[in-house]
Amino acid sequence: MTAYLKLDHIDKTFTRGNATTEVLKDINLSIEKGEYVSIIGHSGCGKSTLLNIIAGLTRATTGGVLLENREVNSPGPDRAVVFQNHSLLPWLTVYENVKLGVDKVFAKTETRAEREAWVMHNLNLVQMAHAKDKRPSEISGGMKQRVGIARALAMEPKVLLLDEPFGALDALTRAHLQDSVMALHQKLGNTILMITHDVDEAVLLSDRIVMMTNGPSARIGEVLDVPLARPRKRLELATNAAYLKCRQRVLEFLYERHRFVEAA
Amino acid sequence: MNMTATKIDVETATPAVAAAPVVTMTPRRPPRAETYARMARETAARVIPPLVVLALLTLVWELVCRRAGSTLPPPSKVFKDTKELILDPFFDHGGIDKGLFWHLSASLQRVAFGYSISAVAGIALGVLVGQSVWAMRGLDPLFQVLRTIPPLAWLPLSLAAFRDGQPSAIFVIFITSIWPIIINTAVGIRNIPQDYRNVAAVVQLNPLEFFAKIMIPAAAPYIFTGLRIGIGLSWLAIVAAEMLIGGVGIGFFIWDAWNSSHISEIILALFYVGIVGFVLDRLIAGLGRIVTRGTAQN
Numbered sequence: 271m272t273a274y275l276k277l278d279h280i281d282k283t284f285t286r287g288n289a290t291t292e293v294l295k296d297i298n299l300s301i302e303k304g305e306y307v308s309i310i311g312h313s314g315c316g317k318s319t320l321l322n323i324i325a326g327l328t329r330a331t332t333g334g335v336l337l338e339n340r341e342v343n344s345p346g347p348d349r350a351v352v353f354q355n356h357s358l359l360p361w362l363t364v365y366e367n368v369k370l371g372v373d374k375v376f377a378k379t380e381t382r383a384e385r386e387a388w389v390m391h392n393l394n395l396v397q398m399a400h401a402k403d404k405r406p407s408e409i410s411g412g413m414k415q416r417v418g419i420a421r422a423l424a425m426e427p428k429v430l431l432l433d434e435p436f437g438a439l440d441a442l443t444r445a446h447l448q449d450s451v452m453a454l455h456q457k458l459g460n461t462i463l464m465i466t467h468d469v470d471e472a473v474l475l476s477d478r479i480v481m482m483t484n485g486p487s488a489r490i491g492e493v494l495d496v497p498l499a500r501p502r503k504r505l506e507l508a509t510n511a512a513y514l515k516c517r518q519r520v521l522e523f524l525y526e527r528h529r530f531v532e533a534a
Numbered sequence: 535m536n537m538t539a540t541k542i543d544v545e546t547a548t549p550a551v552a553a554a555p556v557v558t559m560t561p562r563r564p565p566r567a568e569t570y571a572r573m574a575r576e577t578a579a580r581v582i583p584p585l586v587v588l589a590l591l592t593l594v595w596e597l598v599c600r601r602a603g604s605t606l607p608p609p610s611k612v613f614k615d616t617k618e619l620i621l622d623p624f625f626d627h628g629g630i631d632k633g634l635f636w637h638l639s640a641s642l643q644r645v646a647f648g649y650s651i652s653a654v655a656g657i658a659l660g661v662l663v664g665q666s667v668w669a670m671r672g673l674d675p676l677f678q679v680l681r682t683i684p685p686l687a688w689l690p691l692s693l694a695a696f697r698d699g700q701p702s703a704i705f706v707i708f709i710t711s712i713w714p715i716i717i718n719t720a721v722g723i724r725n726i727p728q729d730y731r732n733v734a735a736v737v738q739l740n741p742l743e744f745f746a747k748i749m750i751p752a753a754a755p756y757i758f759t760g761l762r763i764g765i766g767l768s769w770l771a772i773v774a775a776e777m778l779i780g781g782v783g784i785g786f787f788i789w790d791a792w793n794s795s796h797i798s799e800i801i802l803a804l805f806y807v808g809i810v811g812f813v814l815d816r817l818i819a820g821l822g823r824i825v826t827r828g829t830a831q832n
Contacts, residue, residue, distance in 0.1 A: 327732055345735035357729035361751040361827075370747065371737045425737070 273300030273336075274461060275324075275429050280333035282319055293319050295487040297333070299480060301429070306455055306462045308472040310520065311482030312528070317465045320482075321433050324463065325351050337428060347375045350422035354434040356414040358406040364417050365402040368392060371425045392424040393417075395454060412443035419451065423458070432464040436471065445504065448475060456501055469524070473516045474502060481523045491528060494519055607798050615798035630782055630790065634806060640782040641772050642810070644700070648707025649768045653761060656712045660719020660760070661749065670720070681713035685771035689778055699779035703772065710771040711764035718763070722756025723749060758822030765818050769811045784810075 280297040283290050293316040301307050311317045322328040324335050326345035334341050337348065350371070358367045368389045376385050393399040396416040401409050406417070415435060422430055435451075436444040452475060455462060466472050472479045476496050483491040496516050498507065507513040592609050599608035607615065623635035663670045663677075688709050692702040730752055734744050750757075776785025784803055791799035 325732075325736065327735060345732075346738055347736060349736075351732070351736050353729060353732065355729060357727075357733050359730060359733065359748070359751070361754075374737050374739065374743075 274303040274305075274338060275301040275463070276336040276339075277320075277324070278333050278336060280320070280323060280330045280335070282316070282323065282328070283331045292487045293485055294323075294330075295489050297490060299490065299493075301461060301463065303461055304459045306464070306475055306477045307480060308464045308466050308476040308478075309480045309482060310466055310469065310472045310524070311488065312484055312524065313467060315482045315485045315488040317482055317488075318433060321351070321431055321463070321465050324429070325349050325431055327351075347371060347425035348428045349431055350425045350427035351431045351433060352415070352418045352422045352435045354437050356406070356411075356418040356438075358414055358417055358421075360406050363403050363405055364393070364398060364409070365389060367406070367417060368421045368424050371421055375425045389424060392420040395423060395457075396420045396450065410443075412439055412447055415439065415447060416450070419454070423454070423460075428461065430460045430462045432462060434465050434467065436468070437466075444471075449504065451475065452500075452502065469517060469520045472520060473513060474504065474507065479516070479520060481520060481528075483528050492519075492523055607801070612798040612801050615796070616802040619799065619802060630780075630786065632782060634784070634787070634803070637782055637784045637787045637803075638806060638810060641776060641784045644703050644776075644783070645707055645765075645768045645772050645814075648704040648772075649711055649765060651704075652708045652710075652712040652764060652768075653715060655708075656715025656760065656764070657719050657757060659712075660716045660757070661723055661745070663716065664720035664723025664753070665749075677713060677716060680709075681717075685710040685767070686774050686778070689775055693779075699781055703775045703779050703783075706771050706775045707768045711768040714763035714767065715757070715760040718756045718760030719753060722753030725756070726752045754826045755822070758818065758826060762815060762818045762822065765814050766811065769807075769814055773807055 277297050277299040280294055281292070282294040283292045285291075297320060299307075309317050309320065319328060323330045326335075326343055326349065329343060334343065336342070342349065358364075359370070362370065369385070372385050372389050372392075376388065380388070390399060390402070393402055396419050398413060398416045398420060401413060401417075406414055409417070415438075419435070432451075436447055439447065448471060451462075454460070455475075464472075464475065473496060479494045479496060480490055481492045481494065482488050494516060497512055498510070498516075596608045596610060598604070599606050600610070613620075619634055623633040625633045626636060659673070663673055685706050688706050689702060692705040692709075693699070696702050696705065726749065730748050734748050739747060772783070773785040773788070776783035777789040780786050780789075784807055788800050788803045788807075791797075791803065
């Protein structure tokens, strides 16, 4: 079977002088088109490293990433990233930040007017069109992350990579943004890979949850299917048996079988 | 200790109580006259203290230098001696017998020329050193030694090389002001957050686009710090260099005045040198503020 995105026997070791640390060991994962997959694990387990490898920002020591059966090993807009700390360029306006990617990706295929319309379309998708002329320092953290999502979506990535996208936000903003991402996934059918350390977030958003063991030499410990119909409603799920069972499974994995020893 | 703690408590508590009802009120726009009055008060608060200090210093100077046998002229005599120079800065009697405007503009032209070259070369070298570890290892020790050489020490060498005063003076400006520009630019480039580099990598900016769209704006606050130090050093160096190379220029004007024992003219020239230096500094600072508006706020 050929998967849309395939992680093939990925190992990653960091070498500093004589000391080598094995961060990831034998990571195998296949993701189907349109799937929403979360990777969850304790901090330091190498999940961000894994995302960077998929994004092409870090090279795997051995093994590789296949996207539509082609190896990808350098960064590109087909695997756009939403960074944890939004990473908007502070000297550009919201509009210009999104346009930066659009201009590069669609430079040859679309006219200037089409590109401008496309930027606005994506800002509308995340309800940020009203702030298009503001600079990142003038909008709130949640809004910045919305713009970050718009920037990534506007590049029409084959896979959207979310690196703890809601980690730096307060609980209310986070819930609001999770609903937005769910709605976008429903509407656009993107393939999404999200790194998270929030159990509720993983269960609420994902089709599958990939649980990672603690590092060093982190592996995929377990992959859990989330058999919940979409669209999902946060409030209804709170009492849903399947939801609670999934949540229980992830919690057991994280806090019983693979407790984070250093945190104790 | 206890006293301070109590005091802070009271201070932080009061505004919170006072602020609460304000939130519900619609803010009233203050009348125009009130706004102007406030602006006038703020301006006065800035302008009056330095004026008072200046007046006091002039008074002291007058009292000290007005006694018989004083080596330096009092301000009243300075003004009397230099009245013609102050009132008519634009005269031109040929040779170096020109008004102060022409001397200052000749000096400013040299600075503009030398400083422009050093800004361009300094930023380019700074980018190279900031971006490449090997360039830094190779060049940085050299820069650290060269930058300690006093500006005037370069003058004989450049006179020997160029065999003319004008390019030598420009070279001295260049070599004096380039070091802070290089070093600050390099620090700015090295401090570009990895996040911005990641964004550029995902978007696949080419090196030229990366330079224009990420590197320069991200390092702009550092670059302008270097440019501001550089313009100050240029102005310091030009006055000294001109004393030696002669010709039209504020530096030689001072030297010429000394040779003809016109002490009052020297004092007037120093006053102008100070004002021009101050304006140059403000100019670059202001330019920096406009350019780095977005970057600095983050």
